[in-house]
Amino acid sequence: MELDTVRLGETGTYVSELAFGTWRFGRENDEGEVEIDEERAHELLDAYADAGGNFVDTADMYGGGDSERFIGNWLADRDREDFVLASKVYWPTRPDDPNGGGLSRKHLRRQIDRILDRLGTDYVDLLYVHRWDDDTPAEEFMRTLDGFVREGKVNYLGTSTLEPNAWKVAMANEMDYEPFRIAQPRYNLVNRETEPNYLPMCEAYGLGVVPWSPLAGGFLTGKYSRGEEPPAGSRGATDQQFCDSYLTDENFDVLEEVEAVADEVGASPAAVSLAWLLDHDAVTAPIVGARTVDQLAENLRATEITLSDEQFARLADAKSA
Numbered sequence: 001m002e003l004d005t006v007r008l009g010e011t012g013t014y015v016s017e018l019a020f021g022t023w024r025f026g027r028e029n030d031e032g033e034v035e036i037d038e039e040r041a042h043e044l045l046d047a048y049a050d051a052g053g054n055f056v057d058t059a060d061m062y063g064g065g066d067s068e069r070f071i072g073n074w075l076a077d078r079d080r081e082d083f084v085l086a087s088k089v090y091w092p093t094r095p096d097d098p099n100g101g102g103l104s105r106k107h108l109r110r111q112i113d114r115i116l117d118r119l120g121t122d123y124v125d126l127l128y129v130h131r132w133d134d135d136t137p138a139e140e141f142m143r144t145l146d147g148f149v150r151e152g153k154v155n156y157l158g159t160s161t162l163e164p165n166a167w168k169v170a171m172a173n174e175m176d177y178e179p180f181r182i183a184q185p186r187y188n189l190v191n192r193e194t195e196p197n198y199l200p201m202c203e204a205y206g207l208g209v210v211p212w213s214p215l216a217g218g219f220l221t222g223k224y225s226r227g228e229e230p231p232a233g234s235r236g237a238t239d240q241q242f243c244d245s246y247l248t249d250e251n252f253d254v255l256e257e258v259e260a261v262a263d264e265v266g267a268s269p270a271a272v273s274l275a276w277l278l279d280h281d282a283v284t285a286p287i288v289g290a291r292t293v294d295q296l297a298e299n300l301r302a303t304e305i306t307l308s309d310e311q312f313a314r315l316a317d318a319k320s321a
């Protein structure tokens with residue numbers, strides 16, 4: 001199986017139809033265990049690249065910088081030009097430093113050089129603002145980000161801000177600077193808050209859409225059961241916030257519809273949930289997360305599924321925004 005490529009929004013760059021997310025690289029869970037160490041990270045990146053994947057998503061704060069470091073070390077044995085690298089900036093990376101987060105010119109200028117250094121490259125293809133910074137004038141950060149593009153440190157700008165910030169992204173794109181060309185919202189069959197405003201804004205401004213948590217953090221794989229404890233070792237077993245937001249009756253109703261379609265097409269619920277996003281007109285390339293090579297292999301099978309119009313609509317109608 002070989003991943004297809006798609007155009008990255010309205011840019012001239014092509015990326016794999018599924019991006020690979022590295023949020024859990026080097027990250028300690030609530031019990032202080034590293035979820036994905038460097039050896040496992042390199043196995044996952046190898047498996048993704050072997051399937052033809054080229055679109056790798058990270059952020060300056062993932063694993064306290066270890067995600068970017070693991071990717072940079074892995075890339076040292078590869079041709080960097082074969083990959084489209086996306087990173088993000090905003091969240092505090094130095095909690096006791098008042099200038100250690102946000103989108104101020106000071107923080108952005110310091111962080112871009114750290115990101116490039118950890119990744120071992122002289123440019124990133126895509127730099128997202130991880131969240132909106134209401135304390136810094138948009139004029140200040142858009143101008144600074146525009147400078148990064150002019151200097152060749154960044155090819156494209158992206159935003160991973162959430163609702164209700166759609167209008168702020170539109171406002172920034174009306175300025176006379178390099179615009180945001182890609183949006184990275186949370187979007188999956190149970191998180192539909194982007195549908196009324198955010199996705200229409202993306203379409204109106206020509207932004208590509210690269211959804212995060214396409215499997216609702218693993219909920220849509222079907223490994224959680226109504227009224228039962230999360231399976232050992234799963235995200236739900238170590239993350240109460242995940243349980244509170246995802247393990248709800250309303251979401252289990254959606255999962256039942258996903259499982260019904262999965263039976264019909266002979267695939268897993270994870271593959272069907274990803275296939276729904278792959279078929280979605282508004283979506284460019286969902287970011288798959290996986291903790292093991294087996295999970296990744298199962299998720300990549302989404303590209304082999306064809307949903308009928310009726311199945312697509314049933315899944316879409318299982319929950320509304």
Ligand SMILES: NC(=O)c1ccc[n+]([C@@H]2O[C@H](COP(=O)([O-])OP(=O)(O)OC[C@H]3O[C@@H](n4cnc5c(N)ncnc54)[C@H](OP(=O)(O)O)[C@@H]3O)[C@@H](O)[C@H]2O)c1
Nearest residue numbers: 021022023160212213214215216217218234235289295298
């Ligand atoms: N912009 C943002 O603010 C933002 C926020 C979040 C994520 N992201 C990006 O989006 C990427 C994906 O997010 P995500 O990790 O939440 O995605 P996800 O695909 O919704 O969830 C991934 C998790 O689900 C479980 N899983 C995945 N495939 C599975 C399978 N086949 N069978 C069983 N369990 C499976 C694994 O967790 P367990 O095995 O531990 O249960 C895995 O870590 C991140 O890596 C990051 O790059 C961005």
